[in-house]
Amino acid sequence: MNLLKEVFAAEVYPALGCTEPISCAYAATVAAARLDGPATSLTLRIDPGTMKNGTAVTVPGAGGQKGNLIAAALGALIARPEEKLELLRNVTPEILATAQRLTRTEACRLECLDERTEFYIEAEVSDGTRMARCILSGGHTHIERIDVDGAPVYEAPADTTQAGRPAYRTEIEASDLKSLLSLVESSLDPDDMIFLQVGIDMNLEAADYGMREGRTAGQMLRMHELGHLADDIFYRTKLKIAAAVDGRMSGAPRPVMTSGGSGNQGIVAILTPALAGQDMGVDRERILKSVAIAHLMNAYVKCFVGELSAVCGCSMAASIAAAAAIVYQQEGIDMEKISLAVNNVIGDLSGLICDGAKPGCSMKAISGVDTAIRSALMAIEGCGLADDEGVVGRTAEDSIRNLARISLEGMFGVDPTVLDIIRKKEFGVGHA
Secondary structure (H helix, E strand, C coil), rough: CCCCHHHHHHHHHCCCCHHHHHHHHHHHHHHHCCCCCCCCCCEEEEEEHHHHHCCCCEECCCCCCEEECCCCCCCHHHHCHHHHHHHHHHHHHHHHHHHHHHHHHCCEEEEEECCCCEEEEEEEECCCCCEEEEEEEECCEEEEEEEECCCCEEEECHHEEEEEEEEHHHHHHHHHHHHHCCHHHHHHCCCHHHHHHHHHHHHHHHHHHHHHHHHHHHHHHHHHHHCCCCCCCCHHHHHHHHHHHHHHHHHCCCEEEEEEHHHHHHHHHHHHHHHHHHHHHHHHHHHHHHHHHHHHHHHHHCCCCCCCEECCCCCCHHHHHHHHHHHHHHHCCCHHHHHHHHHHHHCCCCCCCCCCCCCCHHHHHHHHHHHHHHHHHHHCCCCCCCCCCCCCCCCHHHHHHHHHHHHHHHHCCCCHHHHHHHHHHHHCCCCC
16 A cells, blocks of 8 residues: 555545544444453543543434533443444434443543543453453544453554554655655545545535534624625635534534544545635645645644644644645646745744544634635745745645654643643633
8 A cells, every 4th residue: 555545545535523532432332342242341541632622522322412422321321332433323213322421420431541642542341241442642533452351352463553553654754745746646546636636525515414503604694794704715715614523523414534533633624725726726636635735735744743732733733734625726746846845834834733523623613724725825926935034934744743843742731731730621621
């Protein structure tokens, strides 16, 4: 399998609901499938980033409930790992009622592993006779290990995992961006093109459904009616993306195609170049190739900033990806102009924190979309931040590494602080 297809296989797939709680459901469902009977107990152990992102989003099929624990309980009772991150389409009224009862007992527990700095989900389930455990790490669907009654029955092959991360990411991290992005010209085949179109169509359908939520997208419509927003490429693109995020974060029963294993990043990275390209008259084949560029760029950024980071992924990684894709539509793999676009996004949005997944993510998403389009159009005209301005570097690679330093070193204390605020609000403690 070539690197492009590895990225598609590992990071671009349909997901129903926010990927952190749905990954908790997936880990639980993988473990539960190894039991002889239905799960009667569940212990879920997760990293702080997953805890942060799973607190305030509505879980599809959960009767309006939010959080990682109800998602995991539903997954444990469904026990259909072949459904991956679309498994919650199988929730029935009986499964929901049983999951709700389970989460109200001491047999169902959630633990946040505060020492974990990387993506990690561990689901341990029992049917009263047997015990099974599944660990996900390095990616939302990447199974590191499965145990049954304390004995390993599956471990990720050593040649696919290095130092707790999928091996292909090490290869991406070592690549220069021009070589990586050139895979779109050398490796994309007709099946890939069909797959990319499926992703566009899926996310547009999610946007159409999300318009009924009346959240950020509804307010944008109202501002347009009042004459405060012009009907231009920025407004039209942001409206669709806001609607898709609104619906997804509110538990809409519609899957989206992810990018980098993230649904919101998939919405931004896929729909921004697709809609902007259509608006600018770019032909369909070129648009599809640009979406592939976006997926590769998003994968590259996430190799440095991490699976879950202190900075907002949908308005940083995905906006960088979308800006590069729009430049590609007009200029091809022109690394000078792609670097200008990357620098423009980073110079504008670096430091924008992730304070957990929630319906309000659409606000940050449209900020990222605005910056992505503007940064790309400026770069196409040869305009961008110079390497002596702030954190931007000489090349796109340098700037992305600098962004990673901001996220991993400079903002080291952000996630614990955000999680503390969220916990205090959840339990009514303090002044948060």
